[in-house]
Amino acid sequence: MAGRADMEVLRRLLPPPATGGDEVDWDRLAESTGWVFPQDYKEFVRVYGGGDIDDYISVSTPPVLGSFYDDLLRHVDGVDAGLAHVEPRLLLEAPPPHALLFASGSGGGYAYWLLRGAPDEWQVLVLHARSPKWDLFEGGMVEFLVAVLSGSIDCMGGFSGEETHRFTSWKEHIA
Secondary structure, eight states, rough: OOOEEEEEEEHSOOOOOOOOOOOHHHHHHHHOOOOOOHHHHHHHHHHHHHHOOOOOOOOOOOOTTSSSSGGGGSSSTGGGGTTTTTTTHHHHHHHHHOOOEEEEETTEEEEEEEEEEEEEOOOOEETTSSSOOOEEEOOOOOHHHHHHHHTTOOOOOOOOEEEOEEEHHHHHHHH
């Protein structure tokens, strides 16, 4: 799964916002909700926080005071209802809930973690924009974002692989 090198590539493709990321007490969150998240996601939230990429992909976070991107855990109830067209073999290895939505595209694409194995082993399950097609990206969240933003995969509406992208934090939206 993602390492420091992947995060550095993401920082080059997607410079962090000047407002900084979000502070989350991950231990307290795990105690109160039972949810433990991948390290690459925790690092993403620390560096970027909740917000959107190129006004197109919205990335959710756990609850953060003041943020309107803090809806990550609201997607837990009934999350499997949207997985009707996923190949059953992908879901058999994980107990319900099978997936958790962490990003969505304004054009209709959705990125979920496939909840099997330890959090740092979670892969990304993608529902293509305006399509019932699902794909499994065999990497973590940061690797997935690097692949989307570099244009090496086309699933969230077709990024052309521009050299740099813009992340707009929720803090910038309310300023």
